[in-house]
Amino acid sequence: MRLLGIAASPRRNGNTERLLDAFLQGARQAEEVDKVVLTEFDIRPCQSCGRCARSGCCVLQDDMQMLYDKVLAADRIVIAAPIFFASVPAQLKAFIDRFQCFWVAKYVLKQPIVTRAEDRRGFFLCAAGMKNPRFFDHARAVVRVFFTVMNFSYQGSLFYPGIDWAGQIEQHPNALFEAQEAGKAFMQR
Numbered sequence: 253m254r255l256l257g258i259a260a261s262p263r264r265n266g267n268t269e270r271l272l273d274a275f276l277q278g279a280r281q282a283e284e285v286d287k288v289v290l291t292e293f294d295i296r297p298c299q300s301c302g303r304c305a306r307s308g309c310c311v312l313q314d315d316m317q318m319l320y321d322k323v324l325a326a327d328r329i330v331i332a333a334p335i336f337f338a339s340v341p342a343q344l345k346a347f348i349d350r351f352q353c354f355w356v357a358k359y360v361l362k363q364p365i366v367t368r369a370e371d372r373r374g375f376f377l378c379a380a381g382m383k384n385p386r387f388f389d390h391a392r393a394v395v396r397v398f399f400t401v402m403n404f405s406y407q408g409s410l411f412y413p414g415i416d417w418a419g420q421i422e423q424h425p426n427a428l429f430e431a432q433e434a435g436k437a438f439m440q441r
């Protein structure tokens with residue numbers, strides 16, 4: 253069982269990366285755990301050039317080729333992201349937009365895009381500075397579409413409003429415990 257954890261915040265060791273680390277700790281029974289920090293990779297935004305409409309492949313050459321392989325190889329995926337302007341950070345949006353070639357391959361060219369086991373599952377961890385729970389709606393929708401395109405069923409999410417300064421998640425009475433337990437349950441199902 254291969255688990256891929258994606259840290260989507262540009263702030264290293266911030267609230268959502270700590271949530272992700274707790275989740276991965278809980279999921280340590282996975283045979284292979286891989287953690288990717290998006291801000292450390294060269295990910296160019298989709299140019300909407302349309303070339304993938306013919307081939308199903310992206311023509312941009314950057315770190316996404318390696319990241320595509322990781323996503324394709326994963327049985328389980330967990331994304332941890334903060335809310336930025338009521339949505340996901342640009343790093344995560346750029347990453348997700350680059351899966352347009354897979355959307356084309358799957359829905360237009362009718363190519364099988366994922367050859368690994370059918371049972372692929374995804375989980376979403378998110379924190380936001382403000383206490384308004386509606387801020388999570390857009391981020392959840394973005395991640396859900398990504399999961400759907402890449403054949404991950406949306407297994408669940410943990411949202412933490414009112415968490416702002418770096419490390420504040422440690423003050424939450426049970427967030428890191430919940431994330432760890434969610435990671436454990438995620439691998440057991």
Ligand SMILES: Cc1cc2nc3c(=O)[nH]c(=O)nc-3n(C[C@H](O)[C@H](O)[C@H](O)COP(=O)(O)O)c2cc1C
Nearest residue numbers: 261266267268334335336337338380381382415416
């Ligand atoms: C550019 C930027 C935009 C943000 N926009 C929002 C927002 O729209 N709503 C909100 O509740 N918090 C917003 N925040 C606060 C972050 O969601 C919050 O600080 C979060 O805990 C950061 O998680 P991290 O430490 O994993 O980066 C924003 C922060 C930044 C830096």
